[in-house]
Amino acid sequence: MFRPSHFAAVLLFAFFASIVFAITQRETPRRMIRYGIYCFVLFVGSAIALSWAMYFIAR
Amino acid sequence: MRYSRRGMATERNKSAEAQQGFVYLPLFAGWLVPGAGHFLLRRWLRGSLLAVSIVAMFALGIAMQGKLYSGAHDILDALGLAGDLGNGLLFIVSRVAGLGADQVQVTTADYGTRFIVVAGLLNVISAVDAHNLRTGRKS
Numbered sequence: 001m002f003r004p005s006h007f008a009a010v011l012l013f014a015f016f017a018s019i020v021f022a023i024t025q026r027e028t029p030r031r032m033i034r035y036g037i038y039c040f041v042l043f044v045g046s047a048i049a050l051s052w053a054m055y056f057i058a059r
Numbered sequence: 060m061r062y063s064r065r066g067m068a069t070e071r072n073k074s075a076e077a078q079q080g081f082v083y084l085p086l087f088a089g090w091l092v093p094g095a096g097h098f099l100l101r102r103w104l105r106g107s108l109l110a111v112s113i114v115a116m117f118a119l120g121i122a123m124q125g126k127l128y129s130g131a132h133d134i135l136d137a138l139g140l141a142g143d144l145g146n147g148l149l150f151i152v153s154r155v156a157g158l159g160a161d162q163v164q165v166t167t168a169d170y171g172t173r174f175i176v177v178a179g180l181l182n183v184i185s186a187v188d189a190h191n192l193r194t195g196r197k198s
Contacts, residue, residue: 002122002167009170012119013177016112020181023105024188027198 014043085193089186091147096189109185116178117149125171127159139172145179
């Protein structure tokens with residue numbers, strides 16, 4: 001059984017979802033790469049930001 | 060005032076070419092097998108990247124002992140089943156082979172369940188993208 005940490009699962013999820021979003025939502029290769037990186041950063045960044053927000057709310 | 064019809068005729072010809080044959084074939088093929096819709100349109104690199112991404116997400120979900128939805132007992136189960144069905148043959152073969160968990164018992168299995176559902180939803184997006192390429196809506 002594969003047991004990644006929560007953060008590793010976020011990274012894997014963001015990586016694969018960003019590839020699909022980039023290919024399907026943009027037309028040229030250059031724009032696909034830029035949009036893929038943008039989606040990846042947003043996925044991971046928002047997960048980190050929300051995690052810290054929940055940490056402070058729980059205290 | 061003079062109008063040139065050369066450009067218009069070309070656009071009309073392109074549109075007519077795009078509508079020839081069974082335009083929904085890439086949509087169905089892409090739904091059944093991830094990336095197959097793009098392969099039919101000879102978009103080898105895009106199809107390969109989509110196939111690897113979707114199959115990897117599904118396989119990771121199964122490896123994490125994610126749940127494969129079998130019935131729609133309540134609204135959340137129905138939504139999960141709809142997402143799972145987006146995986147096409149991956150879901151059907153996995154159900155027949157008895158892969159995945161019936162009950163979520165550990166935290167990673169919950170992640171796995173989400174991975175499987177999202178893989179299905181991403182597969183639907185890629186199948187629709189193949190259809191848009193086929194009809195000429197996207198280049």
